[in-house]
Structure formats: C-alpha cells, structure tokens
Amino acid sequence: MRYFRYLLILAALGAAFSAWSWWSARPPKVTVTEAFIGSAADVVYATAVVEPVNWAKVTSILRERIVSLCGCEGMVVQKGDQLAELDSGDARAALAELEARQSLAKSESERALQLLERRVISQHLYDRAQSELIQVNAVIAAQTERLRDYRIVAPMDGVVLRQDGSVGEVAETGDILFWIGQPKPLQLVAEVNEEDIPKVAARQTALVRADAFPGQDLTATVSRITPKGDPVLKNYRVYLDLPKDTPLHIGMTTEINIVTLEKPETVLVPVAALDGQRLQTVSSSNTVETITVETGITGNRHVEILDGLADGDTVLLPFRDDLSDGQKVEPVAEGTPE
Incomplete structure (x- = not known):
C-alpha cells in the first residue's frame, strides 16, 4: 500500500514537472503592429501671442500726475x-x-x-x-x-x-x-528657439491651438522672421498672419506647430518600436529579427522609415532588449485584449 502511494506522488511530480517544462518552453507573447502608409510632418513648436498688425503703445515721456x-x-x-x-x-x-x-x-x-x-x-x-x-x-x-x-x-x-x-x-x-x-488684421508673434529657426521660412503653414477654442482647427501663415535673435533667451521672433475670419482675440496666448516639411505618403511606425535606428520584425514563422533602418521625420507618435521596412511589415511594439534574433514568439496584435 505504501509503495503504491509513493508511485502516485512520483507520478504527480512528473506531471507537474512536465507541465512546468511545457510552460517554460512556450514562446513569449509579444505585442506587434504593422508598418503603414501615412502622412508625416516635421514641425517646429513655439508659443505665440495674438497682436494687431498695426498698433502702437502710448507712453508718457514725463513723470507727472495724471489729471484727466x-x-x-x-x-x-x-x-x-x-x-x-x-x-x-x-x-x-x-x-x-x-x-x-x-x-x-x-x-x-x-x-x-x-x-x-x-x-x-x-x-x-x-x-x-x-x-x-x-x-x-x-x-x-x-x-x-x-x-x-x-x-x-x-x-x-x-x-x-x-x-x-x-x-x-x-x-x-x-x-x-x-x-x-x-x-483687423491680426497676427501671431512667436518666439522660436534658435536651434529650430533654420527650418522656418515665409509662407509655411502653422497649426494653432488656443485654450479659448478647444478642438477648433486654427491656422496661420509665416509672414516674416526678425533678422536678429535674442542672444540671452536664444530665440528669434517670428510673425504669422492670421486669416480674416479668425476667432482669436488680441492678447490671447496660443501654442503653434509650424509645418516645415510634409510628406503625404510614406512608411510609418510607432516611435516606441525603435531603439535608435534599430527595430524588431516578426517573420511569417513567428521568429524575431533585429534590423537597422533609415529614419526620416520623427513626430510625437510616429517615425518615418525611409529604407529597410515596407508597408505591412510586422514589428514588435515596443522594442524588446530581452529577445534575441531567431527566438520564437507568440505575436499579439496591438489593441487585442489578453
């Protein structure tokens, strides 16, 4: 009887070990997404104030009491x-x-x-x-x-x-x-960092966001750039024309993104998929391969891929340092519930 009990215990331990071995050898689940064709834009961020195009500040040139x-x-x-x-x-x-x-x-x-x-x-x-x-x-x-x-x-x-x-x-x-x-007319006066000013030129379009008008698509056009920058603040003053029907009021503060370069159809992947110039792809046999790509415009959410990746290619998201090339994985599409 005691011998039979030992056999049962050994069988249970063997089954548990087999289950653990199978689970350990199971390919890890990874989140994947596909490279896609979309629009990429290189932008310069700045803050700006709404001012009239023609106006003047009236000051006193004397120190005297105001009587009227x-x-x-x-x-x-x-x-x-x-x-x-x-x-x-x-x-x-x-x-x-x-x-x-x-x-x-x-x-x-x-x-x-x-x-x-x-x-x-x-x-x-x-x-x-x-x-x-x-x-x-x-x-x-x-x-x-x-x-x-x-x-x-x-x-x-x-x-x-x-x-x-x-x-x-x-x-x-x-x-x-x-x-x-x-x-009327109104303009935006922006302060642009000296590192970004070489990208800015007249007639470029800027996307404008104002707290007073959330959700509204507002635009402006770069009209001119001050020739001399501020060596202390390290910025340049940029003037942007507002359309005649703009809802913005004089004195309002805005955030602007000046579109310096735009590509309507290019290959894009999420920023998190990249580690510098490297990203990881998943083959049809569900194995990982690390490749080096040439990147272009980098936005807040997506990066343009100039070479090394095609539309529809599957990439890991995010980049995984713990995975090696050739390792088997279980891909899970981005957004799929566990």
Missing part, C-alpha cells in the same frame, strides 16, 4: 485726439515767469535802441540787450513746446484696445498708458 483720462477704452479715436493730460502747473508757472522776463527784455531792448540812436550807449550794449531778448524768446519757445508733452494724444487712427492708469496716479516715464491699434 479720456475713458475711451474700446472706442475709435483719430490721430491727434487727446487721451490723457498730465499736471502741468509747475511748467505753466515756469512759462509765466519766462513771459515776464520776455516783457522786461523787450522793454530793455527798445530802450537800448533809443539810447543807441541818440548815441548815449555803444553798439555793444545794444547788442547785449538784443541777445538777452533772443535768448528769452528761445527758452519760451522750448517751454511752450514742452507743454505739449503734458497732453497725451493718439499717434494713429484706430481703437483704444486698452487703457491703464487712473486720475491721481503718477505716470512714470515709459509707462504704457494706452494700447491703440486696428482690430
């Missing part, structure tokens, strides 16, 4: 229309003082002329009186011209896109108080 504002944000203005006025009290007081000096200098000049005609004074004294009058007149002209700077006026015809500052605040020199421009 037009309150015309969003309104149409003409070139020369007053937008704001700065406190000119001190400047007008200085002008009044100069005008008093002018009156005195004029009287002195007239009196000197009379004395010169009567030969009471010399020509030199008359010339000095005349010179003082000329100097005062010149200073008055300069002060009168300076008073114009206290009136901030529109530099162009357009719409007041934005107004900053409040009455009573001190306008610092260079502070932007108004943005004036024409609502």
